[in-house]
Amino acid sequence: MAGGFRFALALGLMGAGLLQGQVTSPEKFFGFQLGSDRKIARWDKIVEYFGLLEKESGGRLKAVNMGPSTMGNPFLLVIISSAKNLAGLERLREVNAKISDPRGLAEPEVQKLIREGKAVICQSMSLHATEIGGTQMAPELAYDLLSRRDQETERILTNVVFLMVPSFNPDGAIMVADWYQKTLNTEYEGSNLPWLYHKYAGHDNNRDAFQTNLAESQYMTKIMFRDWVPQAYLDHHHMGSYGARIYVPPYAEPVRPHADPLVWREMSWYGAHIAYKEEEAGLSGILNMAQYSGWGHFGFHWITPFHNTAGMLTESASAKLATPIYIHPDQLRGDTRGLPDYEVQTTFPNPWPGGWWRLRDIVERQKVSAWALLDLAARNRETVLWNAYQKGKRQTERGVQGKPAAYVISAHQHDPLTAIKLVNKLLGQGIEVYQAPRGFTTGEGMRYPAGSYMVSLAQPKMGLIRYLLGRTLYPDNEWTRARDGSPMRPYDMATDTMFEFMGVRVDPLDALVRGEIVKVAGPVERVGKVEPGGSAHAFDGRLNDSFKAVNLLLEKGVAVRRVDKPSQGLLPGDFLVGAGAEKVLAEIAKETGVDFVALEKEVTQATHEVKRLRTGMYQRYWGGNMDEGWTRWLLEHFRFPYTTLMDAEIKKGGLNEKYGVIILPEDSTAMITGERRAVPGRPGERAEGPRRPEEAYPPEYRSGIGEEGVKALKTFVEKGGTLVTLGGASNFAIEKFELNLRNVVANRSSKEFWCPGSTLKVKFDNLHPLAYGMPAEGLALYLGGNPAFEIIPSAYNERYEVIVRYADRDLLQSGWLVGEKMLAKKAAMIAARCKEGRLVLIGFRTQHRAQTHGTFKLLFNALIR
Ligand SMILES: [Zn+2]
Numbered sequence: 001m002a003g004g005f006r007f008a009l010a011l012g013l014m015g016a017g018l019l020q021g022q023v024t025s026p027e028k029f030f031g032f033q034l035g036s037d038r039k040i041a042r043w044d045k046i047v048e049y050f051g052l053l054e055k056e057s058g059g060r061l062k063a064v065n066m067g068p069s070t071m072g073n074p075f076l077l078v079i080i081s082s083a084k085n086l087a088g089l090e091r092l093r094e095v096n097a098k099i100s101d102p103r104g105l106a107e108p109e110v111q112k113l114i115r116e117g118k119a120v121i122c123q124s125m126s127l128h129a130t131e132i133g134g135t136q137m138a139p140e141l142a143y144d145l146l147s148r149r150d151q152e153t154e155r156i157l158t159n160v161v162f163l164m165v166p167s168f169n170p171d172g173a174i175m176v177a178d179w180y181q182k183t184l185n186t187e188y189e190g191s192n193l194p195w196l197y198h199k200y201a202g203h204d205n206n207r208d209a210f211q212t213n214l215a216e217s218q219y220m221t222k223i224m225f226r227d228w229v230p231q232a233y234l235d236h237h238h239m240g241s242y243g244a245r246i247y248v249p250p251y252a253e254p255v256r257p258h259a260d261p262l263v264w265r266e267m268s269w270y271g272a273h274i275a276y277k278e279e280e281a282g283l284s285g286i287l288n289m290a291q292y293s294g295w296g297h298f299g300f301h302w303i304t305p306f307h308n309t310a311g312m313l314t315e316s317a318s319a320k321l322a323t324p325i326y327i328h329p330d331q332l333r334g335d336t337r338g339l340p341d342y343e344v345q346t347t348f349p350n351p352w353p354g355g356w357w358r359l360r361d362i363v364e365r366q367k368v369s370a371w372a373l374l375d376l377a378a379r380n381r382e383t384v385l386w387n388a389y390q391k392g393k394r395q396t397e398r399g400v401q402g403k404p405a406a407y408v409i410s411a412h413q414h415d416p417l418t419a420i421k422l423v424n425k426l427l428g429q430g431i432e433v434y435q436a437p438r439g440f441t442t443g444e445g446m447r448y449p450a451g452s453y454m455v456s457l458a459q460p461k462m463g464l465i466r467y468l469l470g471r472t473l474y475p476d477n478e479w480t481r482a483r484d485g486s487p488m489r490p491y492d493m494a495t496d497t498m499f500e501f502m503g504v505r506v507d508p509l510d511a512l513v514r515g516e517i518v519k520v521a522g523p524v525e526r527v528g529k530v531e532p533g534g535s536a537h538a539f540d541g542r543l544n545d546s547f548k549a550v551n552l553l554l555e556k557g558v559a560v561r562r563v564d565k566p567s568q569g570l571l572p573g574d575f576l577v578g579a580g581a582e583k584v585l586a587e588i589a590k591e592t593g594v595d596f597v598a599l600e601k602e603v604t605q606a607t608h609e610v611k612r613l614r615t616g617m618y619q620r621y622w623g624g625n626m627d628e629g630w631t632r633w634l635l636e637h638f639r640f641p642y643t644t645l646m647d648a649e650i651k652k653g654g655l656n657e658k659y660g661v662i663i664l665p666e667d668s669t670a671m672i673t674g675e676r677r678a679v680p681g682r683p684g685e686r687a688e689g690p691r692r693p694e695e696a697y698p699p700e701y702r703s704g705i706g707e708e709g710v711k712a713l714k715t716f717v718e719k720g721g722t723l724v725t726l727g728g729a730s731n732f733a734i735e736k737f738e739l740n741l742r743n744v745v746a747n748r749s750s751k752e753f754w755c756p757g758s759t760l761k762v763k764f765d766n767l768h769p770l771a772y773g774m775p776a777e778g779l780a781l782y783l784g785g786n787p788a789f790e791i792i793p794s795a796y797n798e799r800y801e802v803i804v805r806y807a808d809r810d811l812l813q814s815g816w817l818v819g820e821k822m823l824a825k826k827a828a829m830i831a832a833r834c835k836e837g838r839l840v841l842i843g844f845r846t847q848h849r850a851q852t853h854g855t856f857k858l859l860f861n862a863l864i865r
Pocket residue numbers: 128131237238
């Protein structure tokens with residue numbers, strides 16, 4: 001902005017007595033302009049700066065430490081508004097909550113609340129920590145809001161409560177800044193981090209919004225889904241370097257149904273203003289309504305529309321972190337949804353011509369988009385709030401009129417403790433849940449026991465409930481197929497049906513049940529019971545938490561046995577503890593919720609002692625492997641001890657001395673061995689051209705177990721070890737161990753076979769120890785690129801056992817499946833004997849993002865004997 005203009009406006013406002021004290025500029029504080037070439041402000045300095053701004057802001061900025069991130073760094077919520085608004089923030093929060101959930105309010109009351117309320121806008125930065133623009137921009141955005149004296153700024157502060165999360169991933173922000181510093185002035189300057197930029201999740205931290213396994217997700221859901229329901233949310237990301245300079249809202253087709261239509265119109269409305277403001281500022285390369293479809297995975301910006309928040313994202317072209325990148329005009333391309341060519345079109349009227357592209361360019365475009373959203377909300381405060389009321393009211397009405405009317409989570413479940421986890425996850429989303437203190441019968445004649453939960457659709461988050469608890473089919477139409485008829489990959493998942501992932505039975509009801517129900521006030525905690533007496537105790541092998549109990553018992557030196565044949569009402573897979581451990585059992589019952597049942601007499605026939613196999617968890621570089629990270633998360637949460645195993649140790653051999661089982665997480669053979677160049681990321685992803693400089697890693701981070709590693713793993717198995725291969729890593733096992741198995745979906749065209757992120761019906765052989773505790777039938781999560789197996793006839797057929805098999809027909813529960821006959825009746829999980837050891841090949845995603853509770857046990861069973 002020109003100095004003269006700012007001066008004139010400052011004078012204008014001085015008369016109104018609004019001039020504040022001096023606020024320290026980022027340039028002064030950090031010693032450089034944020035976004036400058038080859039400079040990254042570190043998270044601790046940014047936290048310090050917000051602390052300073054809070055002191056200097058005259059009550060217009062509040063920096064709230066939400067708590068520690070996964071690795072113990074402060075997770076900040078920065079609230080910016082007028083001093084008057086911040087002084088009365090709690091009242092504004094109440095007003096916002098009532099407008100967003102207007103049940104029981106008469107319209108005049110709502111009108112009054114709207115006059116009193118403020119537009120609540122949330123924006124978050126650099127969730128993906130290598131996408132550094134947002135976090136570098138945030139201090140400057142705050143500074144501008146506090147130091148600019150013009151009417152536009154004053155209107156924003158007066159009319160908007162701005163909830164800013166300056167880093168969604170503080171740990172990653174620090175890792176990336178340090179990595180950049182370390183590689184500065186080397187040939188690897190600007191290269192990406194060789195490991196995950198979050199302790200467990202890496203890029204997948206944006207796939208956690210509905211399951212909230214991570215501390216960061218839990219803070220965000222508290223901010224956005226419970227404490228506040230913002231009217232709009234904008235999440236700032238980066239994308240590849242060779243297309244548009246910044247994508248801004250709205251999304252392209254297809255969109256998910258069941259949100260209030262206003263939410264999609266709002267995104268167009270905000271998006272138009274954002275794009276317009278960018279052009280007004282003379283910034284080129286702005287693209288909207290393209291590239292990112294409105295139906296995506298349930299990450300934060302894609303789940304928020306179903307919370308009645310206009311949930312949007314920006315995606316900026318990446319530089320090489322803070323190092324500029326040069327792009328030739330002929331390297332620029334469209335080739336994406338809604339931008340077939342890099343040419344002028346309505347939603348892309350001003351293509352960027354090419355040249356040097358810098359972090360500062362990103363910071364500027366993001367700042368304009370962030371500001372534009374605040375500006376439009378401030379100019380239209382009453383409309384924004386009226387819409388918030390409308391969305392909440394109409395979604396509730398749709399819930400009243402539509403079918404189903406409610407979902408019931410029966411107290412009778414295969415794994416009731418996991419059902420409680422589902423209830424708690426729903427509460428975390430701000431969804432209302434009720435519980436029936438007595439048993440009841442539905443109009444359809446279904447009988448439910450006391451303690452069953454009910455989720456009515458007659459509430460503002462109706463759309464969200466339908467997706468988390470109702471079967472979901474991804475559209476197969478002209479928006480989802482390319483011109484040649486081949487299916488276009490959805491953004492990651494074709495479904496996020498939480499109850500299916502978790503293996504919890506949820507029933508839709510056409511009508512609400514009359515009778516006593518009680519609102520669940522807070523997270524449900526269950527303390528397990530220890531039945532007194534008896535000569536031994538048994539606990540249920542169907543519960544995931546029983547494995548945690550097993551691990552806790554073994555940690556305390558208490559022996560555990562497992563039942564192999566039914567007896568005394570016990571099932572294969574149930575666990576047994578001898579007499580005398582009651583005190584320990586009481587502690588564990590409290591910690592896990594598991595019940596311990598007293599047995600009249602000890603069971604000795606057909607049981608075996610549970611031995612934990614010493615677990616090695618393979619980890620590689622090349623940016624890290626998210627599936628590896630989530631597996632670690634899962635093992636830690638169920639108290640399975642493990643050792644991270646890297647290339648050097650595998651290559652060295654002698655693995656049997658230290659390990660009983662080695663887990664290879666989902667990966668391609670090329671990435672595991674390092675034999676060939678491969679693009680890091682999920683298999684099935686579009687292969688790209690030669691590795692770009694920013695994707696090159698220093699030699700010590702180009703991992704791969706090599707031929708020696710393959711040999712060492714073979715020796716390990718032949719001498720009695722167990723090798724567990726998850727998802728695509730099973731292809732590695734087939735190839736390198738020369739198994740008599742064939743991946744039946746390998747090399748199929750997408751028109752022939754296609755199944756992105758979907759739940760499929762399978763049968764479990766629950767008499768086999770690897771499937772102990774599983775139901776006879778259930779669901780498995782299949783993700784594109786996962787293998788399914790056929791046993792090739794040979795002289796060694798008996799070495800192979802099918803543990804999980806796809807159903808005969810009608811496989812698809814939720815998502816998208818083309819070519820079901822390819823999978824029908826085929827093996828989904830196989831155990832293969834190999835001399836003294838064995839391989840366990842799990843073709844589907846048994847522990848996907850620590851979300852698929854329904855199939856965790858298949859992995860757990862492989863880690864014990
Ligand atoms: Zn991103």
